[in-house]
Amino acid sequence: MAVAYDTPRRPAPRPKGKIPESLIYEIMDGKPIYRKGYRDVVSGKKTLEEIRGASTLQSVIVSHLMKVIFSFLDDDVYFILTGEPGVHIDHRNKLANDIAIFDQTVLTPAKISKKYADVPPQIALEVDIEADVAEMTETGYLYKKTRKLFDFGVQKIIWVLTDAQVVMIATPERIETVNWDKDVEIMDGHVFNIGAYLTRKGISPQ
Incomplete structure (x- = not known):
């Protein structure tokens, strides 16, 4: 996969001093992955709430994906989680998704708690990269996180990338990137088309 906007760059140094744990987005290989924009919070330019919030475009896309998923999935068979x-893969890896579809025979009622899930979702969906990837490339982050989720047992990962207006569809067998005006299958022949949906709504993201 080639992503045109992902060019090599000199890693940006982390801010000096202790970084609050509230700015940690994920843990990967025992190292904190901070939330995108955390440098602005540390420098006092923004608040945590400002960098945690999603854009209206991201929110509209997540809402549309949820509507599509709920239109065909049986909620007696699957848990559809968002937010x-x-x-929790292991003590060195704790990752986040925007939408996660769990088979209820895997994420059983007994496993529902105030903690992270310790079993894999069947399908994970992401809208944009919420992690600060200044110390790696965006493609490197995508591939590394995708591989860890596959090793954990996730069967399919779908990334919607709004800047490039593409969708990456990843399975353990292959990774494919298509323009977001193409139909993308979630499962069992059920598809979404971000470009067509935005056009229908009169939305022209710049």
Whole structure:
């Protein structure tokens, strides 16, 4: 996969001093991955609430994806979680998704708690990259996180990238990137088309 906007760059140094744990987005290989924009919070330019909030475009896309998913999935068979549901892979890896579809025979009622899920979702969906990737490339982050989720047992990962207006569809067998005006299958022949939906709504993201 090639992402045109992902060019090599010199890693940006982390701010000096202690960084609050509230700015940690994920843990990967025992190292904190901070939330995008955390440098502005540390420098006092923004608040945590400002960088945690999603854009209207991201929110509209997540809302549309949820509507599509709920239109065909049986909620007696699957749990459909949103709001950055976390997965605890092991003590060195704790990751987040925007939408996670869990089979209820895997995420059983007994496993529902105030903690991260310790079992894999069947499908994970992401809208944009919410992590600060100044110390790696965006493509590197995508591939590394995708591989960890696959190793954990996730069967399919779908990334909607609004800047490039593409969708990355990843399975353990292949990774494919298509323009977001193409139909993308979630599962069992059920598809979404971000470009067509935005056009229908009169939305022209710049």
